[in-house]
Amino acid sequence: MTDIAQRLLEIVPAVQVLADGAITDDYTHDESLTCVPERPAAVVLPVTTEDVVAVLRLADELRLSVTARGSGTGLSGGCVPSKGGILLSFERMNRILEIDTDNQVAVVQPGVTLAQLDEVTAAHGLVYPVFPGESSASLGGNVATNAGGMRAVKYGVTRHQVLGLEAVLATGEVIRTGGRFVKATSGYDLTQLIVGSEGTLAVVTEVVLRLYPRPAHSATVLVPFRSITEIATAVPRIIASGADPLVLEYIDTLSMAAATAHVGLDLGIPAEVKDAALAYLVVVLENGRADRLDEDVIALSSLLEVFGAMDVYVLPPASAAQLLEAREKAFWVAKLFGANDIVDVVVPRASIPGYLATVSHLAEEHASTVAGAGHAGDGNVHLSVFQPDDEKREAVMRAIFEAGLALGGAISAEHGIGTAKKSHFLALEDPAKLRLMRGIKFAFDPHGILNPGALLTSIGDPP
Numbered sequence: 001m002t003d004i005a006q007r008l009l010e011i012v013p014a015v016q017v018l019a020d021g022a023i024t025d026d027y028t029h030d031e032s033l034t035c036v037p038e039r040p041a042a043v044v045l046p047v048t049t050e051d052v053v054a055v056l057r058l059a060d061e062l063r064l065s066v067t068a069r070g071s072g073t074g075l076s077g078g079c080v081p082s083k084g085g086i087l088l089s090f091e092r093m094n095r096i097l098e099i100d101t102d103n104q105v106a107v108v109q110p111g112v113t114l115a116q117l118d119e120v121t122a123a124h125g126l127v128y129p130v131f132p133g134e135s136s137a138s139l140g141g142n143v144a145t146n147a148g149g150m151r152a153v154k155y156g157v158t159r160h161q162v163l164g165l166e167a168v169l170a171t172g173e174v175i176r177t178g179g180r181f182v183k184a185t186s187g188y189d190l191t192q193l194i195v196g197s198e199g200t201l202a203v204v205t206e207v208v209l210r211l212y213p214r215p216a217h218s219a220t221v222l223v224p225f226r227s228i229t230e231i232a233t234a235v236p237r238i239i240a241s242g243a244d245p246l247v248l249e250y251i252d253t254l255s256m257a258a259a260t261a262h263v264g265l266d267l268g269i270p271a272e273v274k275d276a277a278l279a280y281l282v283v284v285l286e287n288g289r290a291d292r293l294d295e296d297v298i299a300l301s302s303l304l305e306v307f308g309a310m311d312v313y314v315l316p317p318a319s320a321a322q323l324l325e326a327r328e329k330a331f332w333v334a335k336l337f338g339a340n341d342i343v344d345v346v347v348p349r350a351s352i353p354g355y356l357a358t359v360s361h362l363a364e365e366h367a368s369t370v371a372g373a374g375h376a377g378d379g380n381v382h383l384s385v386f387q388p389d390d391e392k393r394e395a396v397m398r399a400i401f402e403a404g405l406a407l408g409g410a411i412s413a414e415h416g417i418g419t420a421k422k423s424h425f426l427a428l429e430d431p432a433k434l435r436l437m438r439g440i441k442f443a444f445d446p447h448g449i450l451n452p453g454a455l456l457t458s459i460g461d462p463p
């Protein structure tokens with residue numbers, strides 16, 4: 001057992017410390033396609049905030065890196081531990097502490113999964129609306145990456161749902177930010193600063209989440225189009241119409257074929273429509289009343305026909321569920337088909353056609369294959385890149401990121417920078433903004449021990 005593990009045994013129970021052969025491979029990586037797994041000196045499984053405090057105080061004293069880990073479902077290498085450091089795995093801090101129905105909030109520990117929270121909130125007629133595509137993902141990981149998903153067009157992303165936090169600083173100090181209220185103008189908003197910081201500023205140990213009434217009825221509409229331009233024209237008009245879709249996705253024909261084949265789904269679309277369609281919109285509407293939902297679907301169908309839809313298919317519930325599940329599992333399908341990397345660039349939604357045209361040109365230029373889908377309602381473009389040569393892949397990835405930034409977009413909409421996109425982020429981001437971010441990092445974590453491989457810094461880097 002390492003000296004670090006021995007020191008940890010002095011401050012937390014032995015059953016909460018893993019070292020040597022007890023550290024399984026699962027702790028060495030997340031689901032990133034490109035990051036190299038790394039084995040930490042020790043894994044700690046905290047049960048209380050006090051456990052986290054004790055570990056961080058020791059780490060700060062010894063200048064050891066600490067990486068927080070939820071379920072390990074991230075796609076950017078954000079929870080890959082540092083060699084010789086400590087991995088804090090929150091699998092045992094997985095309690096839903098409270099469902100406050102009067103204030104419509106949930107108070108949860110970071111290891112609570114989306115599936116776990118959804119089951120409990122459903123019993124109260126409430127819903128936590130962020131579903132990034134993997135129900136086994138933890139709330140702590142979602143907070144770290146500011147996770148989004150298909151429902152962001154209606155409800156926003158994680159940061160719109162986080163009302164308050166309990167977090168432990170690198171020094172072991174515990175802070176509470178925000179609360180069970182929706183507005184405050186009392187100094188800097190530390191809650192929102194920590195959300196999306198990928199574990200580099202503080203370790204979150206408790207989260208206060210906004211909940212919503214759970215609508216009883218939903219309908220899924222599948223809409224084939226002959227061009228991405230027609231889809232891009234339709235999307236802002238759908239939103240402006242007041243339809244208020246829960247989901248508004250586009251899927252190109254290649255991705256649609258792969259996803260439906262993967263789950264054995266036949267949507268009953270005529271061959272002539274499949275042959276002529278270039279992409280599809282998937283629109284989900286919800287309502288508390290079935291009759292009003294029917295009216296909304298009829299109105300939406302009429303609207304889509306005006307915008308050039310080839311046809312409008314209202315899917316049976318079982319087929320709709322399968323299609324949405326297939327879309328949510330798009331990463332696993334891409335991985336199965338041999339994708340070498342993935343992209344989650346975001347651009348202004350009206351810029352999607354031009355961006356995709358540029359990406360197609362870049363793929364050809366770099367002798368790569370790029371397929372995709374995306375959250376059309378919020379401009380988040382998901383791309384699977386097929387290019388096994390590391391140097392060529394890095395070149396096409398850099399070009400894809402540059403094209404998105406040129407349109408006023410950002411490198412990552414919801415997966416985070418982590419370690420996988422760090423080199424691109426540091427090369428392409430505004431140096432003045434990077435300087436400010438490093439200053440914030442230094443203020444929170446002056447010795448640079450919190451997740452030093454991700455996003456910005458390594459131990460010893462200047463602010």
